[in-house]
Amino acid sequence: MSRPVNVAIVGSLGYTGIELIKILSKHQGIKICSITSETNYSKTISEIIPEFSSFDLPILIKRSELDFNSIDVVFVALSSGDSKEFISKIINKSKIIDLSGDFRLQDINEMEKWYGKSEITNKGNNPFTYGLSEINRIKISKSSNVSVPGCYPTSILLPLIPLIKNSLISKDDIIIDSKSGYSGAGKKFNLDNLINDKFLNLYSYKTNNHRHIPEIEQELSLIANRKINIFFNPHILPFERGIFTNIYCKIENGNNSNKIENFLEEFYKNDSFIKIEKDKDISIFDVIHTNLCLIKVIKKQTKNRILLQCVIDNLVKGASGQAVQNMNIMMNFPENQSLEFII
CATH class of the missing domain: 3.30.360.10 (Dihydrodipicolinate Reductase; domain 2)
Structure with missing residues (x-):
């Protein structure tokens, strides 16, 4: 891909969303094209978090406003439950990296016991790869959907x-x-x-x-x-x-x-x-x-x-860093890109 990889961050104002913005803003191979908030849409993120005042970031939008025609990878930094509900609406529209626990378990009965039912897995199949980067590199590199392990x-x-x-x-x-x-x-x-x-x-x-x-x-x-x-x-x-x-x-x-x-x-x-x-x-x-x-x-x-x-x-390493490490593997970037230095 000759152009930058277009990345969206859904749930930008939580702990992991903020970390994603910090890490991805240093990544020379991607462009943050969309960031979302259901409560602070239409604002700049620096209005809420002043430390981002020097960052070149788009205006916050609602999830429903995302244009998947221009998104290559979406990071979903929502809580468990909210995440699977959102992902059920966008599956197969782009590559997905989910930071919740909703798709970490392969046994559907166990998944439903701990995280509730999901439309995506109701046919008995979990389409997400478990994203423990150093252990599952090969599987991650071939995957369109990755579930980031818990911390x-x-x-x-x-x-x-x-x-x-x-x-x-x-x-x-x-x-x-x-x-x-x-x-x-x-x-x-x-x-x-x-x-x-x-x-x-x-x-x-x-x-x-x-x-x-x-x-x-x-x-x-x-x-x-x-x-x-x-x-x-x-x-x-x-x-x-x-x-x-x-x-x-x-x-x-x-x-x-x-x-x-x-x-x-x-x-x-x-x-x-x-x-x-x-x-x-x-x-x-x-x-x-x-x-x-x-x-x-x-x-x-x-x-x-x-x-x-x-x-x-x-x-x-327990969330947003490993999420970006997985993206690097999926998109054939150097695995440590934007992760080399202290944030």
Whole structure:
């Protein structure tokens, strides 16, 4: 394609929509031709978010005003439920990258249980590819519709998939503890639950009942060729962004922490966004405003159990950054284009 790729962003004023605008505005191969808001249409985005005053962006419009004759790729940054309702009206009109959870699950019964029914999948088929970029590149490159993984699953699957696939760790008794900044709960989250004039709070929620569980189990089971169950305990942190995940698992086949660390380093040696940290502790500070994923293998293992740690920015690698990474793969751009630098 000799001309720039025309891109629309639906749901431009949420956390992930704002991140998409920041990232895509630096992309030299695309043009942001449309951005939408159902409540602030006919305004410039800088009227609502002054930091965009220097950006060359179109006026906000309603979703119904989108002209798909001039759109090559649409990023759908709506909440689950709203997303599938909108996508049902535009499927096959352009390439679609969906940031909600509506199309992540391949089992239609599981999808309906956790996200409700969809007109698109009522014939028993999900037309979306699961967009875990480093794992599913080939499928993504051939897809017209991609579903961006959840933020928690991204931080969990990137460390686990290579180890499960190659039988370095047990497929049973996997325990996961993740802590996320409050932006993962969306713009409507009540900060009074976390922050007041004296104290900061931290709490777990939906313990072993979070809708990211079937997504994680789906991808692990697929790679293992058998059903895998996990125990998952998510928490909300009193700051905006970042995820810190701890994964407790059992070592298989006489392996040890050094072998696992070296294996992960070799597996991801050609992936510029994934780093295996050997020499120092990792923290959310290391990845804020980047598309990086840092993985740490804790060396002080207990008997046959090992601890894996992973940090990502939930709004970038866990959402909008991975969405753009998927677009780059789909449209044959360099995979790191517009994602090389801190936002």
